[in-house]
Amino acid sequence: MTEDGGMQRLAVFGAGVMGVGITTLAIGRGVPVVLVDVDRTRLDTARARVRSELRLAHMTGALPRTGPVGDLELADSVTAAADATWVIEAVTEVAEVKAKVHREIASVVAPGTLRVTNTSSIPVDELAGEVPSPEDLAGIHFMNPPYLIGTLEVIRGPRTGERAMSAVEALLSTLGRKGIVVGDGPGFVTSRVLHRMINDAANVVEEGRATVEDVDALMEGCLGHPTGPLRTADLIGIDNLVDSLSVxxxxxxxxxxxxxxxxxxKVAEGDHGRKTGRGFYTYGAR
Incomplete structure (x- = not known):
């Protein structure tokens, strides 16, 4: 419940892989969500994709099988987020696009509403310099899939206010996630370290020194990496990875x-990883 006794509600912008994953996590924790995207084709498939992800989350035990499931509303207009308790932007990893979306969000939500950018690499303060009320903006780097990974990177920009950080804490508590607060800067901690490793792994394969499978087996067996860097790239989405590396x-x-x-x-050939069925590995239909 909100301070005035109303129902807490999350608005998510972007019905891509991350937006659908974040929505799945939220409704699986009983939080009502409005999922906003201007692409009607993608929006038209969003409910089925959320339903599929929620079923998988229940099957794997990542989300509780019992308990309330939040309502899901789909919308193609920013005005649908006007009464949101929190707003998460999960659009493409392009600073200009993110800034445009945040300006639109700021024009409709109540002053003091937490606005989150879900980013793996773009500095929060870079966006804060382009939007109204930068004190309401914070970063959360949700990992894919959001309902499976319980620890999140929280980025506090130089202009992020105390009220926003308190709202981040409340949001993550509601979602059952643990946030680790880090300083701002390109790639923060996780992407700065991980993306270089994945890039080097791809270069090793390109140079013919080892196969994809052998690179991952060595990193798993020798260094304890849970999935191997190239299988991780498929999970992130190779197109998303290239965007982050470019940033x-x-x-x-x-x-x-x-x-x-x-x-x-691989990006040029459409082999983007799990979401397209083929990346460094080939994946069957779920």
Whole structure:
């Protein structure tokens, strides 16, 4: 419940892989969600995709089988988020697109409403400089799939206010997630470390030194990586990974973040990972 006794409600912008995953997590925890996307084709399939993800989350025990399930509303207009308790933007990893969406959100929500950018690499303060009320903006890096991974990276930008950080804490408590607060900057902690490793792994394969399977087996068996970097790339989405690497390369000037030619080729060929059925590995229908 909100402070005035109303029902807490989450608005999620973007009905892609991450938006659907975040929506699944929220409704699986009993939180009503309005999922907003201007792409009617993607929005028309969103309910079925959320239903499929929720079924999988229940089967794996990632979300409780019993207890309330939040209502899901679909909308193609920003005004649907006007009464939201919290807003999460989960659109493509392009700073200009994210800033545009946040300006639209800020124009309809009540002052003081938490606005979250779900980003793996774009500095929060870069967005804060382009939007109204930057004190209401914070970053949360949800991992894929959001309902399965219980620890999240929370990014506090230099202009993020105490009220926003308290709202982040309340949101994550409601979602049953643990947040670790880190400082702002390109890639934060997880992407800065992980994406370089994945990029290097792809370069090793491109150079012919080892197969995809052997790279992952070595990283799992020798270094304890739970899935291997290239299987992780498939889970992230290779297109999303390339977008994040490009942001890191542009913002840091570090050439180790320049996207591997193998990654770029897979994106061009439509082999984006699990979501397209083929990436470094091939996946059957769920």
């Amino acid at each position: 890191l390369h542009e913002r840091t000037g570090d050439d180790s973040y320049r996207p591997s030619e193998l990654l770029l080729r």
